[in-house]
Amino acid sequence: xxxxxxxxxxxxxxxxxxxxxxxxxxxxxxxxxxxxxxxxxxxxxxxxxxxxxxxxxxxxxxxxxxxxxxxxxxxxxxxxxxxxxxxxxxxxxxxxxxxxxxxxxxxxxxxxxxxxxxxxxxxxxxxxxxxxxxxxxxxxxxxxxxxxxxxxxxxxxxxxxxxxxxxxxxxxxxxxxxxxxxxxxxxxxxxxxxxxxxxxxxxxxxxxxxxxxxxxxxxxxxxxxxxxxxxxxxxxxxxxxxxxxxxxxxxxxxxxxxxxxxxxxxxxxxxxxxxxxxxxxxxxxxxxxxxxxxxxxxxxxxxxxxxxxxxxxxxxxxxxxxxxxxxxxxxxxxxxxxxxxxxxxxxxxxxxxxxxxxxxxxxxxxxxxxxxxxxxxxxxxxxxxxxxxxxxxxxxxxxxxxxxxxxxxxxxxxxxxxxxxxxxxxxxxxxxxxxxxxxxxxxxxxxxxxxxxxxxxxxxxxxxxxxxxxxxxxxxxxxxxxxxxxxxxxxxxxxxxxxxxxxxxxxxxxxxxxx
Ligand SMILES: [Zn+2]
Numbered sequence: 348x349x350x351x352x353x354x355x356x357x358x359x360x361x362x363x364x365x366x367x368x369x370x371x372x373x374x375x376x377x378x379x380x381x382x383x384x385x386x387x388x389x390x391x392x393x394x395x396x397x398x399x400x401x402x403x404x405x406x407x408x409x410x411x412x413x414x415x416x417x418x419x420x421x422x423x424x425x426x427x428x429x430x431x432x433x434x435x436x437x438x439x440x441x442x443x444x445x446x447x448x449x450x451x452x453x454x455x456x457x458x459x460x461x462x463x464x465x466x467x468x469x470x471x472x473x474x475x476x477x478x479x480x481x482x483x484x485x486x487x488x489x490x491x492x493x494x495x496x497x498x499x500x501x502x503x504x505x506x507x508x509x510x511x512x513x514x515x516x517x518x519x520x521x522x523x524x525x526x527x528x529x530x531x532x533x534x535x536x537x538x539x540x541x542x543x544x545x546x547x548x549x550x551x552x553x554x555x556x557x558x559x560x561x562x563x564x565x566x567x568x569x570x571x572x573x574x575x576x577x578x579x580x581x582x583x584x585x586x587x588x589x590x591x592x593x594x595x596x597x598x599x600x601x602x603x604x605x606x607x608x609x610x611x612x613x614x615x616x617x618x619x620x621x622x623x624x625x626x627x628x629x630x631x632x633x634x635x636x637x638x639x640x641x642x643x644x645x646x647x648x649x650x651x652x653x654x655x656x657x658x659x660x661x662x663x664x665x666x667x668x669x670x671x672x673x674x675x676x677x678x679x680x681x682x683x684x685x686x687x688x689x690x691x692x693x694x695x696x697x698x699x700x701x702x703x704x705x706x707x708x709x710x711x712x713x714x715x716x717x718x719x720x721x722x723x724x725x726x727x728x729x730x731x732x733x734x735x736x737x738x739x740x741x742x743x744x745x746x747x748x749x750x751x752x753x754x755x756x757x758x759x760x761x762x763x764x765x766x767x768x769x770x771x772x773x774x775x776x777x778x779x780x781x782x783x784x785x786x787x788x789x790x791x792x793x794x795x796x797x798x799x800x801x802x803x804x805x806x807x808x809x810x811x812x813x814x815x816x817x818x819x820x821x822x823x824x825x826x827x828x829x830x831x832x833x834x835x836x837x838x839x840x841x842x843x844x845x846x847x848x849x850x851x852x853x854x855x856x857x858x859x860x861x862x
Contacts (some may be wrong), residue, residue: 563589
């Protein structure tokens with residue numbers, strides 16, 4: 348979400364005790380491969396990994412026909428076989444918008460990392476390095492050597508973070524950008540600034556070969572929207588702010604009521620819910636022109652649909668079944684209506700606000716889906732830790748919302764894997780199952796193309812032939828760098844952490860305003 352603090356009061360992840368491997372050779376046997384490159388499912392396939400790299404992807408038979416053993420890759424001494432016959436294997440997921448916890452949320456790194464890994468997320472971009480760049484880079488390094496359980500981390504520093512005073516001219520902007528690159532950041536996250544500063548910073552950053560993301564906050568959007576950013580070299584936009592503004596035809600600012608106050612979260616979010624209606628309608632001349640220019644600039648959309656979902660259905664977000672076992676007491680408190688906590692905007696959130704947001708979503712989703720149809724890159728990002736959205740779970744919800752926007756399930760998987768890798772500039776190593784790429788996989792027993800809900804840690808509800816209600820799915824194995832993690836064991840760890848925190852604080856999960 349918004350803003351940053353560099354307080355680093357959040358605990359770093361402890362040394363790794365989970366996960367087996369890597370091995371000189373790992374063979375994953377008999378899977379149906381759902382690749383991230385848009386290819387249809389195919390199987391049975393044996394996948395051979397050497398240390399942390401894919402060395403062979405081999406079809407070993409036909410569906411419904413017993414596999415001929417002699418046709419399969421042979422296990423070398425010291426190697427490991429993983430029998431995954433009948434299971435589905437996908438590339439590791441890339442969450443392009445993953446804040447690694449925060450002090451206000453009381454969410455330590457281990458908690459956040461394990462929730463991500465338990466949902467198959469093997470790569471995250473931390474937009475704005477909320478715990479401080481040094482802190483994030485330290486976790487990044489430990490993740491790279493797998494000395495902690497964590498996804499690969501890409502650290503994007505919030506623009507201006509760590510500078511002594513405000514950045515007030517282009518030269519200061521350029522020198523901050525150079526300094527940021529020198530410190531080892533992978534990119535910058537902008538929240539908006541005066542045009543000359545945005546232009547200088549984006550240009551300098553591009554020159555250095557780094558990438559940038561932006562949340563075009565209302566305070567600076569009137570003079571600098573998504574289109575300005577894209578022209579100046581921004582590589583991806585976060586959320587949606589700044590896009591309706593680029594589509595205005597009969598105004599230059601949003602229709603703010605006279606008593607609007609940006610520091611009032613209810614004002615901010617309820618008025619935002621009327622914003623897409625103020626933009627050029629879908630398929631109109633302006634709408635097409637803006638879209639086509641963004642496409643030409645190879646611009647990436649990172650919509651993070653899920654983080655606004657409480658706006659159109661507060662009860663759904665508030666009462667999600669995973670809160671009971673997996674939401675920390677401090678996080679639960681942070682989510683409650685407040686005049687202070689960011690995103691806790693339901694001072695009085697009712698039917699009118701939800702209906703406006705439903706319409707807002709339709710217009711927004713129409714843009715995103717058409718952008719994809721015209722060849723544009725759309726990624727999956729979660730932005731969890733705000734507005735009742737929980738790490739890991741919310742990423743799966745994001746996939747469902749991309750589906751709702753009109754994406755084919757295969758297009759959803761592509762957004763969650765290869766598109767994310769492309770947006771981060773690492774598609775040569777990540778994002779699809781190909782020889783030479785790194786061994787990051789998600790393995791699940793049920794077919795996620797038929798039902799994305801099987802990727803939720805809490806699984807999907809199913810009635811058996813014998814009229815028995817069961818839970819199916821939940822990621823079974825998350826593999827990162829050739830190391831196999833039992834995804835359900837990671838979730839159990841999280842559950843234990845949450846239980847302990849509840850005991851320590853004598854916490855009882857209550858809905859707001861109920862005695
Ligand atoms: Zn965010």
